[in-house]
Amino acid sequence: MTNPTQTSSSKERVLIFDTTLRDGEQCPGATMTFEEKLEVAEALDAMGVDIIEAGFPIASEGDFEAVSEIARRLKRATVAGLARAISADIARAGEAVRHAVKPRIHTFVSTSPIHLEHQMRKSQEDVLQIITATVTQARNLVEDVEWSGMDATRTPIDYLCRAVETAIKAGATTINLPDTVGYATPDEYRAMFKAVRERVPNADKAIFSAHCHNDLGLAVANSLAAIEGGVRQVECTINGIGERAGNAALEEIVMALRVRGDVMPYDTGIDATQLMRVSKAVSSACSFPVQYNKAIVGRNAFAHESGIHQDGMLKNNTTYEIMTPASVGVTKTSLVMGKHSGRAAFRSKLKEMGYELGDNQLEDAFTRFKALADRKKHVYDEDIEALVDENIATAND
Ligand code: KIV
Numbered sequence: 001m002t003n004p005t006q007t008s009s010s011k012e013r014v015l016i017f018d019t020t021l022r023d024g025e026q027c028p029g030a031t032m033t034f035e036e037k038l039e040v041a042e043a044l045d046a047m048g049v050d051i052i053e054a055g056f057p058i059a060s061e062g063d064f065e066a067v068s069e070i071a072r073r074l075k076r077a078t079v080a081g082l083a084r085a086i087s088a089d090i091a092r093a094g095e096a097v098r099h100a101v102k103p104r105i106h107t108f109v110s111t112s113p114i115h116l117e118h119q120m121r122k123s124q125e126d127v128l129q130i131i132t133a134t135v136t137q138a139r140n141l142v143e144d145v146e147w148s149g150m151d152a153t154r155t156p157i158d159y160l161c162r163a164v165e166t167a168i169k170a171g172a173t174t175i176n177l178p179d180t181v182g183y184a185t186p187d188e189y190r191a192m193f194k195a196v197r198e199r200v201p202n203a204d205k206a207i208f209s210a211h212c213h214n215d216l217g218l219a220v221a222n223s224l225a226a227i228e229g230g231v232r233q234v235e236c237t238i239n240g241i242g243e244r245a246g247n248a249a250l251e252e253i254v255m256a257l258r259v260r261g262d263v264m265p266y267d268t269g270i271d272a273t274q275l276m277r278v279s280k281a282v283s284s285a286c287s288f289p290v291q292y293n294k295a296i297v298g299r300n301a302f303a304h305e306s307g308i309h310q311d312g313m314l315k316n317n318t319t320y321e322i323m324t325p326a327s328v329g330v331t332k333t334s335l336v337m338g339k340h341s342g343r344a345a346f347r348s349k350l351k352e353m354g355y356e357l358g359d360n361q362l363e364d365a366f367t368r369f370k371a372l373a374d375r376k377k378h379v380y381d382e383d384i385e386a387l388v389d390e391n392i393a394t395a396n397d
């Protein structure tokens with residue numbers, strides 16, 4: 001097999017594994033219909049996602065149908081189906097992805113003492129046997145098998161290494177070590193991957209993967225730290241949707257690597273100019289609003305209201321923007337008119353609206369604008385228009 005993480009550029013390639021349609025859809029209120037899932041899958045494929053986790057085929061007839069149809073339709077991305085470490089799950093996932101050009105079965109089992117004792121009621125030795133049996137079964141169905149050690153970040157490192165070695169021996173080609181409950185810090189997560197990759201004798205036979213939840217708001221930071229720890233696949237969702245506080249946001253990882261390529265020299269295959277469009281498509285498909293101040297795709301991500309910032313932006317947009325709106329598919333920067341706005345932005349807004357006022361008129365209009373902005377949360381173009389027209393009428397009286 002050729003190494004998919006090698007690239008012709010000087011930067012190493014990090015594979016983007018999108019799980020919007022599986023982990024993302026699992027969060028309360030984010031359910032999508034069959035048609036919506038197909039639409040999202042096609043948008044992800046067109047944007048350059050490497051692996052699309054299309055669903056959990058054993059979960060329902062609907063999920064099975066959606067994964068099968070996505071597998072049939074997509075001609076570029078790998079299509080993955082999730083399966084617990086249960087024979088029937090693996091058979092169902094294999095069935096669902098079998099028509100894909102590049103099919104993958106993603107099977108997982110818990111490895112942490114907390115999960116083994118309270119949820120699975122199995123011993124560590126039992127779990128190792130389960131790993132061998134289930135990964136072997138999956139490998140008999142497809143060549144590309146991902147194994148995940150659920151709750152890896154709360155698993156003792158010695159046992160985690162044994163589990164990883166077992167999965168690779170049984171044929172796993174990708175090893176995912178999730179921070180299932182969003183508990184790790186970036187240093188810990190980086191160190192965990194480094195230790196596992198150094199200690200497991202057959203580690204170089206698999207690609208390592210990060211999968212981070214956002215319970216402490218560290219999902220993206222942890223994913224980036226994992227890359228420094230040797231991971232070459234990151235699992236993420238559009239708009240960061242997912243269980244509880246969500247998963248690592250795809251758009252944030254992609255843009256962090258792009259904007260800070262000077263300190264993180266890694267490439268993804270994502271066409272970032274499609275990020276805004278795909279964000280909107282996912283938000284509308286799952287009726288899940290994007291928070292206003294969300295990095296990259298929130299409606300305030302390229303909006304400036306304070307006078308100082310607006311003044312800087314009018315002089316040069318690198319003063320307060322570290323990437324251009326166009327680079328992520330946003331039409332333009334917006335200078336929002338409000339009580340924090342200054343004269344320079346007000347003058348520029350008037351010019352954009354077709355008004356040329358003399359100094360005195362401008363000063364008068366600006367004073368009225370400030371008084372209005374103190375009373376009103378949002379000052380719209382129509383408010384400014386009314387205010388200036390009134391100003392001109394008074395001047396002509
Ligand atoms: O968070 C998690 O551990 C998962 C696994 C199924 C990979 O979503």
Ligand code: ZN
Nearest residue numbers: 023178180211
């Ligand atoms: Zn998850």
